[in-house]
Structures are given as C-alpha cells and as structure tokens.
Amino acid sequence: xxxxxxxxxxxxxxxxxxxxxxxxxxxxxxxxxxxxxxxxxxxxxxxxxxxxxxxxxxxxxxxxxxxxxxxxxxxxxxxxxxxxxxxxxxxxxxxxxxxxxxxxxxxxxxxxxxxxxxxxxxxxxxxxxxxxxxxxxxxxxxxxxxxxxxxxxxxxxxxxxxxxxxxxxxxxxxxxxxxxxxxxxxxxxxxxxxxxxxxxxxxxxxxxxxxxxxxxxxxxxxxxxxxxxxxxxxxxxxxxxxxxxxxxxxxxxxxxxxxxxxxxxxxxxxxxxxxxxxxxxxxxxxxxxxxxxxxxxxxxxxxxxxxxxxxxxxxxxxxxxxxxxxxxxxxxxxxxxxxxxxxxxxxxxxxxxxxxxxxxxxxxxxxxxxxxxxxxxxxxxxxxxxxxxxxxxxxxxxxxxxxxxxxxxxxxxx
Amino acid sequence: xxxxxxxxxxxxxxxxxxxxxxxxxxxxxxxxxxxxxxxxxxxxxxxxxxxxxxxxxxxxxxxxxxxxxxxxxxxxxxxxxxxxxxxxxxxxxxxxxxxxxxxxxxxxxxxxxxxxxxxxxxxxxxxxxxxxxxxxxxxxxxxxxxxxxxxxxxxxxxxxxxxxxxxxxxxxxxxxxxxxxxxxxxxxxxxxxxxxxxxxxxxxxxxxxxxxxxxxxxxxxxxxxxxxxxxxxxxxxxxxxxxxxxxxxxxxxxxxxxxxxxxxxxxxxxxxxxxxxxxxxxxxxxxxxxxxxxxxxxxxxxxxxxxxxxxxxxxxxxxxxxxxxxxxxxxxxxxxxxxxxxxxxxxxxxxxxxxxxxxxxxxxxxxxxxxxxxxxxxxxxxxxxxxxxxxxxxxxxxxxxxxxxxxxxxxxxx
Numbered sequence: 001x002x003x004x005x006x007x008x009x010x011x012x013x014x015x016x017x018x019x020x021x022x023x024x025x026x027x028x029x030x031x032x033x034x035x036x037x038x039x040x041x042x043x044x045x046x047x048x049x050x051x052x053x054x055x056x057x058x059x060x061x062x063x064x065x066x067x068x069x070x071x072x073x074x075x076x077x078x079x080x081x082x083x084x085x086x087x088x089x090x091x092x093x094x095x096x097x098x099x100x101x102x103x104x105x106x107x108x109x110x111x112x113x114x115x116x117x118x119x120x121x122x123x124x125x126x127x128x129x130x131x132x133x134x135x136x137x138x139x140x141x142x143x144x145x146x147x148x149x150x151x152x153x154x155x156x157x158x159x160x161x162x163x164x165x166x167x168x169x170x171x172x173x174x175x176x177x178x179x180x181x182x183x184x185x186x187x188x189x190x191x192x193x194x195x196x197x198x199x200x201x202x203x204x205x206x207x208x209x210x211x212x213x214x215x216x217x218x219x220x221x222x223x224x225x226x227x228x229x230x231x232x233x234x235x236x237x238x239x240x241x242x243x244x245x246x247x248x249x250x251x252x253x254x255x256x257x258x259x260x261x262x263x264x265x266x267x268x269x270x271x272x273x274x275x276x277x278x279x280x281x282x283x284x285x286x287x288x289x290x291x292x293x294x295x296x297x298x299x300x301x302x303x304x305x306x307x308x309x310x311x312x313x314x315x316x317x318x319x320x321x322x323x324x325x326x327x328x329x330x331x332x333x334x335x336x337x338x339x340x341x342x343x344x345x346x347x348x349x350x351x352x353x354x355x356x357x358x359x360x361x362x363x364x365x366x367x368x369x370x371x372x373x374x375x376x377x378x379x380x381x382x383x384x385x386x387x388x389x390x391x392x393x394x395x396x397x398x399x400x401x402x403x404x405x406x407x408x409x410x411x412x413x414x
Numbered sequence: 415x416x417x418x419x420x421x422x423x424x425x426x427x428x429x430x431x432x433x434x435x436x437x438x439x440x441x442x443x444x445x446x447x448x449x450x451x452x453x454x455x456x457x458x459x460x461x462x463x464x465x466x467x468x469x470x471x472x473x474x475x476x477x478x479x480x481x482x483x484x485x486x487x488x489x490x491x492x493x494x495x496x497x498x499x500x501x502x503x504x505x506x507x508x509x510x511x512x513x514x515x516x517x518x519x520x521x522x523x524x525x526x527x528x529x530x531x532x533x534x535x536x537x538x539x540x541x542x543x544x545x546x547x548x549x550x551x552x553x554x555x556x557x558x559x560x561x562x563x564x565x566x567x568x569x570x571x572x573x574x575x576x577x578x579x580x581x582x583x584x585x586x587x588x589x590x591x592x593x594x595x596x597x598x599x600x601x602x603x604x605x606x607x608x609x610x611x612x613x614x615x616x617x618x619x620x621x622x623x624x625x626x627x628x629x630x631x632x633x634x635x636x637x638x639x640x641x642x643x644x645x646x647x648x649x650x651x652x653x654x655x656x657x658x659x660x661x662x663x664x665x666x667x668x669x670x671x672x673x674x675x676x677x678x679x680x681x682x683x684x685x686x687x688x689x690x691x692x693x694x695x696x697x698x699x700x701x702x703x704x705x706x707x708x709x710x711x712x713x714x715x716x717x718x719x720x721x722x723x724x725x726x727x728x729x730x731x732x733x734x735x736x737x738x739x740x741x742x743x744x745x746x747x748x749x750x751x752x753x754x755x756x757x758x759x760x761x762x763x764x765x766x767x768x769x770x771x772x773x774x775x776x777x778x779x780x781x782x783x784x785x786x787x788x789x790x791x792x793x794x795x796x797x798x799x800x801x802x803x804x805x806x807x808x809x810x811x812x813x814x815x816x817x818x819x820x821x822x823x824x825x826x827x828x
C-alpha cells in the first residue's frame with residue numbers, strides 16, 4: 001500500500017519552517033504497513049496544489065495533505081479541494097458546535113472569520129479537530145483516499161492517531177505488522193552494534209532491525225510482518241527477551257516509554273518524592289519531570305543554582321568546596337544533591353553541574369564536562385561525563401543521563 | 415527565477431531523518447532571489463528520480479538534488495544522472511587527488527570503493543567537496559541548471575555557500591528579493607488579522623503577507639521583489655513602520671529574534687540580573703533563559719516550587735495567602751516574584767503559578783488558568799491568563815508570555 005504526502009505552505013518553501021509533519025506522518029504510516037512513495041512540498045497556489053494531487057494519485061492510493069486550512073486569505077486548500085472535487089462549501093453545524101465550544105472555553109465569542117472555518121466541501125467526510133478550529137477532510141474518489149489536515153502539528157497529530165490511521169487500516173484491510181522498540185541509553189550506536197552483532201545476525205530475514213539514534217538515546221526497532229499477528233508478535237518478543245539478557249545495563253524501556261514517565265511510575269508506586277538541584281541544565285531536568293501529568297504527587301521542587309552565590313548561600317554548598325574543587329566537580333555535585341534532598345525533605349534528589357558551553361572552559365575542564373549526582377536516603381554519589389561541544393545537546397544529554405541514573409538507583413533500592 | 419529541490423533517500427520517506435537540508439537550501443536561495451517552486455522527496459529508485467527531474471525541469475530553471483552519492487550500492491544518484499544525461503562515468507584525477515588527501519589526513523589508504531567516488535558523469539562540471547569524498551555535479555542543459563550534492567549537511571553546505579550560490583547569481587543575473595518578518599505575541603491569528611485588515615488591504619500586489627502562527631506567537635512575513643533592492647527594502651520597511659505604530663503592544667521583535675535573547679541583551683546592556691520562581695512551568699522559563707550562551711552573566715537562579723510546602727517554607731509565600739486565595743492566585747504570584755527577587759538579590763524576577771492540567775482544576779479554577787508575576791525594584795504585579803487544555807502548550811505559552819511581560823517591563827523602566 002502506497003501513500004504520498006503533500007505539504008502546502010510558502011513558509012516551507014522559503015525554509016522558515018522545517019517539514020517535521022511529513023516525517024512524523026511517514027513514521028506513523030510505516031508502522032501500519034503503508035509506504036511513502038513521495039513527499040511533495042508545494043506553494044499556496046491552486047493550480048500547483050491540483051497538479052500535485054493529480055500526480056500523487058497516479059502513484060499512490062492514499063494522499064495526505066497538510067496545511068493551508070487557517071482562517072486567513074492566504075489559506076486556500078479548502079477552496080482548492082472544492083474545485084478539485086467539483087463541489088460547493090456547505091456550512092457544517094456539527095463543526096461549528098466544536099468551534100463555539102473552543103471559543104467558549106476561552107470566554108470569547110466566535111468571530112466572523114472563524115465561523116467560516118465550519119464551511120466544508122460538500123463531498124468530504126469531516127474529521128473532528130479537537131485542538132483547533134479547522135476540521136480535517138476525508139475524500140473517497142475512484143478508489144483513492146485523499147485526506148486534508150491542518151498544518152499545525154498538535155492539531156494534525158490527534159487527527160492522525162485517533163481517526164485517520166484506524167480508518168485507513170479498516171478501509172484497506174492492511175496486513176499485520178508487529179513492531180517492538182527497545183530503548184537504550186548510555187551507549188553509542190557503533191559500540192552497541194558491535195556488542196549485539198551476534199544477536200543481530202541470528203535474526204531471521206522476515207524480522208528487520210533498525211537503529212534509531214537521537215541525542216543520548218539509541219532505539220532499536222524490530223519489525224515483522226505475517227499472517228498471524230500473535231505468532232509474529234511472540235517470535236519478536238522472544239528476540240527481545242534474548243537481547244534484554246545480553247545488554248540489561250543499557251535498556252531502560254520499550255516503545256513510547258519516556259524516562260520521566262518511568263521514574264514517575266516508580267516513585268508513585270513506592271510513595272517516594274524527588275527534588276533537583278541544577279546548574280548547567282538550567283531547569284531542564286525539572287521541566288522533564290514536570291512534563292508528566294500528575295508529577296506534583298512526587299515532585300516537590302528544584303533549586304536552579306546558576307551562580308556560585310546561589311549554590312553556597314541558598315543551596316548550602318560549602319564555600320571551600322567551590323574554592324578547592326570548583327563549581328564543576330564531584331564534590332559540588334554531591335553537596336548539591338544531598339542538600340536539596342535534605343532541605344526539601346525528599347527521598348531522592350538529582351544534581352547536575354557542568355560546562356554547557358560555548359564559554360566557561362579551562363585547560364582541565366573542557367566544554368561538555370558534566371558531573372551528575374544522585375542522592376538517596378541510603379547515600380550519595382556522582383559520576384563524570386564528557387558530552388561534547390554543543391550547548392543544547394549537552395543540556396539534553398545530561399538530563400537524559402541523570403534521569404536514567406535515578407531510575408537505576410530507585411530499582412536498586414527497591 | 416524558480417528552483418526546485420529534489421531530496422533523494424529512503425530514510426526521509428520512512429521519517430527517520432527530517433529534511434532539514436531542503437529548508438536550509440530554500441532559505442539560502444530565497445536570500446538571493448531564487449524562489450523554490452517545489453520540494454520533492456523521492457526514493458533511491460532510478461525511474462522515480464528521472465521522472466522527478468523531468469517534472470521539476472518543466473516548472474523551474476534550477477534543480478538542486480541532494481543525497482544518494484555515497485559509495486555503497488544503495489546510492490544510485492550518479493549512475494541515474496549518467497542515464498538521464500546520456501553519458502558515461504569518467505575517472506576524474508582532480509577529484510581523486512582530493513579523496514587521497516582526505517584519507518591521508520586520517521592516515522588511511524584510499525579503498526577501492528572510495529576510489530569509485532572519483533568517477534563522474536562526463537557531461538558534468540565537478541564541484542569540489544572539501545569535507546567528504548563525493549564531489550558535487552553541475553549540469554547545464556537546454557538552459558536548465560541541474561546540480562547534484564551529497565546529502566550529508568556538513569558536506570553540502572560549504573558547496574552551496576562557496577560555489578553554487580555565487581555561480582548561480584552570476585549565471586542568471588538575479589533580481590532582488592526582500593523579506594521582513596514581524597514577531598507578535600499575546601494575540602491570536604484571527605484577532606490579529608481583523609485588527610490589521612485595513613493595513614493588510616493597503617499592501618500593493620507586489621508585496622505579499624504571510625501569517626506564520628506557533629504556540630503563543632504569530633509571525634507576519636512581508637516579501638517583495640523588485641529591480642532595485644534598496645527601493646523594495648525601503649517600501650517594505652515603511653509598511654513595517656506603519657504596522658508598528660498600529661500594534662506596538664504585540665510586536666516584540668523581527669526576523670530570527672528570540673524573546674530569551676532580547677531579554678538577555680536588555681539585561682546585559684543595563685547590567686541587571688534576574689531570577690525566576692516557577693510552579694506550573696516547572697523550570698521551563700529558567701530553561702529558556704539559560705538556553706542563551708552567556709546567560710550566566712545575568713541569570714542567578716530559580717526556585718521551582720511545585721508543592722505548596724516549598725512555596726511557603728523556602729520561597730516564603732505566606733501560609734495565609736495560600737489558605738485564603740489558593741496557590742494559583744494573584745497574591746501567590748506576587749509573593750513568589752517578590753520573594754525570589756529579594757532572596758536572590760536580583761533586579762528582576764518572573765513568577766508563574768497555574769493549573770497546567772489535566773488534573774487540579776476546580777469549578778472556579780479551570781485547567782489553563784495561570785497567573786504570571788513580574789517583580790522589579792520599582793514594584794510588582796501579576797496578570798491572569800486562560801491558556802487552554804493542553805499541558806505542554808500551557809507551559810510553553812506561559813513561558814513565552816512571561817518573557818514578553820518581562821521584556822516590556824524592562825523597557826518601561828529604562
């Protein structure tokens with residue numbers, strides 16, 4: 001089964017916006033056995049859009065279109081689809097109800113321009129937008145499915161996940177594909193590949209392995225296709241089990257697991273609490289922890305101690321410690337973690353102090369040098385890391401590493 | 415002058431790699447007056463690549479191709495271009511010299527597979543690759559320029575900047591294009607559109623306006639093309655000036671400006687410092703501020719007070735305040751901002767307390783209700799916002815709103 005993605009928007013063609021929508025859609029469709037034949041980015045121009053749909057229809061059964069559904073004059077996708085499918089815009093009371101509700105929640109009346117968002121091409125089946133005013137559209141013509149969605153990622157994604165993908169699976173009776181993704185942390189792609197070479201070579205040809213690296217994390221995805229979904233699933237899971245026995249130290253979770261969610265579940269289950277004391281990460285660990293709904297049950301708070309003065313005067317790091325060992329040192333990381341745990345009266349604490357860059361490096365302490373501390377009621381320790389030159393990646397890698405160190409420590413003490 | 419970009423690679427079509435190359439190339443070409451008509455992502459398949467080149471040639475004068483130039487069997491761009499232009503691969507001694515030098519620097523001999531990288535289509539003009547083994551190719555046929563480059567960004571970018579762009583400018587005596595992006599905060603796309611309708615209608619047809627919304631921010635991009643670069647630039651800037659006089663309360667910057675960078679520059683210029691006291695944002699404001707290199711000069715630290723107990727015992731919010739008004743209230747926001755400023759001895763402070771969701775709402779206090787406080791040496795105030803249902807967006811919108819409130823306050827006190 002082939003699909004094509006058409007992304008509409010001048011902002012993509014002048015390079016102001018990166019086309020992350022297309023990658024996300026491609027990923028999701030691949031997971032259910034739909035291959036993407038082509039991704040086409042076109043301008044907000046009627047003729048160009050119509051030609052792109054025609055060409056895509058000649059190569060694929062499914063066309064997914066994003067963008068151009070806003071309420072302003074430069075958004076012309078809806079009217080272009082009317083012309084393409086030779087039909088009129090009609091007012092949809094059901095869609096208007098959703099728009100009214102959205103505005104009501106914000107205590108605002110629906111403006112004239114937003115009322116027009118409820119007008120939809122007569123020949124489409126409307127797709128509910130739970131996060132915005134522009135409904136999606138599903139057209140079924142000559143055996144081809146043509147779908148139009150908003151370009152705003154957080155409006156498009158729930159439409160895809162909640163409605164479009166299940167409906168495509170049903171409509172085209174798609175084959176059974178089983179995926180399992182193993183999440184590893186603390187090991188690079190090439191070293192991991194050497195370590196698991198024997199296991200990788202033992203995989204049968206109908207099970208494929210993909211390496212998916214991102215900063216601090218390497219995901220290993222196993223995919224198999226078969227007539228019997230349970231059978232292919234069992235087969236893949238037995239390879240996962242073998243892998244788990246070979247590299248347990250690197251595996252922290254599976255599929256969509258997030259370290260911050262895993263930690264949340266562990267802390268909740270144990271009825272334990274946590275705090276952080278951050279320097280180089282500037283609140284990013286705390287942000288990660290609190291990105292989980294319900295984290296207020298176990299997360300009490302943080303000290304972001306960016307200046308030495310805050311580290312000593314409020315976090316209680318000894319002046320001599322910073323004087324003798326520096327703010328980026330094992331000793332400082334240990335005191336930061338211990339002190340925030342004691343002060344905030346939590347069961348666990350994370351600390352991070354490092355040189356995020358580009359400034360602040362010395363001969364002995366290069367950019368990327370980071371100490372991460374973990375304090376628990378049973379003790380405290382810190383580990384040293386060298387993450388590299390890039391400020392943004394250093395913050396990200398430090399946070400991921402710190403969360404995984406905490407996860408391991410909680411498990412060890414359970 | 416129109417160009418098209420063709421990106422070759424299965425990794426793009428399964429969504430494993432985001433097509434940042436195309437955005438980067440589009441940006442660079444727009445700056446010199448070349449418009450991108452279409453971006454096409456195709457698979458590593460000869461017939462598909464040739465069809466894409468044919469179609470692109472029917473719409474544009476310049477075709478830029480990236481990807482598929484590696485030394486392995488799945489890289490077929492070079493052989494496809496030979497077929498397309500009906501010519502043979504010939505060994506290029508000049509290209510081979512570069513490859514030898516690259517391997518020499520690493521102390522390695524040139525392998526057979528890499529020697530093949532020096533074979534190039536007879537009809538191309540080779541483009542030097544200073545960072546890798548695959549040379550670029552420049553074809554000039556029937557008035558169309560077709561260029562092939564490696565997909566590795568750090569190999570492709572120097573080719574574009576050092577050779578391709580200057581050569582295109584010279585080859586096609588290019589017109590002048592001018593873009594200006596106005597950044598607004600605190601106003602939705604549709605309300606903004608209604609507010610500036612008169613101004614928008616006054617724009618001449620050769621100046622185009624685009625709305626580019628993202629959470630909390632709407633960017634307005636004006637683009638114009640003309641024979642005289644200074645003239646079109648002046649014309650656009652006079653429309654920017656008019657707009658600025660109509661909606662000064664919403665405009666915080668231009669082009670690539672970031673709120674956290676603007677604030678950093680203001681604080682640096684005034685030699686002032688800042689701290690934050692965050693509840694619902696969980697450290698995200700602090701993270702934004704510290705994402706700017708050199709922020710340690712003006713950012714001292716933060717209290718992330720997620721639990722009421724931390725708010726009272728460490729941040730010094732009065733117990734009666736929380737008892738009488740609640741943790742999400744004007745009074746709490748004000749005390750949080752005042753207290754962190756006083757304790758950390760800074761010139762400014764931001765506070766945020768709200769119901770990020772999905773839990774924690776009451777009849778009077780819905781999800782999305784947020785109070786943002788700003789404290790300065792001259793006083794303190796807090797404002798109320800209703801951001802909506804989505805936890806992630808609430809955090810993002812609160813942070814952007816808070817940073818912009820601080821920006822306005824600093825400017826007011828200057």
